[in-house]
Amino acid sequence: MLRLRFPLPLPVFALAVSFAVVACDKGEDEAKAKQEEPPPPAVKVELPPPPNFDEGKVEEQYPDGAYSIYGLRKHLDERxxxxxxxxxxxxxxxxxxIYVPPECPEGEICPPGKQPHFWIVDKPDEKGKKRAMMVVNYRFNIPEWDAKRWKDQPEVVIEVGKRYTIKGKFRRFSDTGFADDRGLLxxxxxxxxxxxxxxxxDQWIYPPGAPWHPMEIARQEEENRxxxxKAAKAAEQYKKRGK
Structure with a gap:
């Protein structure tokens, strides 16, 4: 079969060529624009710092034998x-x-505050209670009828931020109702x-009114004596009556 190929009319041919040129230019422009685009910013991944296992470490004991809190808790059960x-x-x-009981507004009935206590740490800039230790029984209420006997005895005066050497008993449960499974003093x-x-x-100060205060111990010993x-005299008189 004989097929006849007819050339495109000139206007149609010109239009097709123009479309091809435009498409080619557009493709080149897009490729050039992609090359000129700045690379995307690098994503910076910030990971938390690795744990510092030496952060809370200090000397277990000082040259004079005093413990640090870290040293006490290192052998918790034994201490x-x-x-x-x-x-x-x-x-x-x-x-x-230092614990300060909350104020009670005038005219209201408020629950009683906790007994006096404070917290000590190994480092002066230590924050939070993670490594802090509670110290209890450092202050006692003295009744008015007994105040005169204690008026010349020095008080226990402590300040936040100051470092002290404290004598005490390391326990989990105090006799006054405090408790801490990490130990308290x-x-x-x-x-x-x-x-x-x-x-x-170089002197030891005991809390006025404490049962273990040297003055109170002396009073108890004198009372027992x-x-x-009196019991010995009564026994002697009883023997004499029996003769």
Whole structure:
């Protein structure tokens, strides 16, 4: 079969060529634009810093035998067992916080505040309670009828940020109702700081009104001695009547 090929009319041919040129130019422009586009910004992935396992470490014990909080808790069960048996130890730390009972608005009935206590840490800039240790029984209420007997005894005065050496018993449960599974310190005495130099004084201050205060122990011993003498006299008189 004979096929006849007819050439495109000139206007149609010109239009087709123009479309081809435009398409070619557009493709080149797009390719050029892609080459000129800046690369996307690099994504920076910030990971948390690795844990510092030495962060809370200090000396376990100082040259004078006083423990750090870290040192006490390193052998927690052993130290608690000693405290429960009545053994007194020395601990040195910075006062981080002192408990202050909330104020009760006038005319309202509020629950009583907690008993006095404070927190100590190994480092002066330590934040939070993760490594802090509670110290309890450092202050006692003295009834008015007994206030005169204690008026000349020095008080336990501590300040936040100051470092103190404290004598006490390391326990999990105190006799006054406090508890901490990481251990707390039942206060016995402390070494005060010189108000002028800030240096630690070589003396022990006990809380006025505490059952273990030397003055109270002396009173109890005198009372027991008097009772023993009275009992001995009564026994002697009984023997004389029996003869």
């Amino acid at each position: 608690v067992k000693e405290g429960d048996s009545g053994k007194e130890i020395l601990v040195r730390g910075y006062v981080q916080e 039942e206060f016995v005495a402390y070494k005060p700081l010189d108000p002028e130099t800030g240096q630690e004084l 008097a009772l023993a003498e």
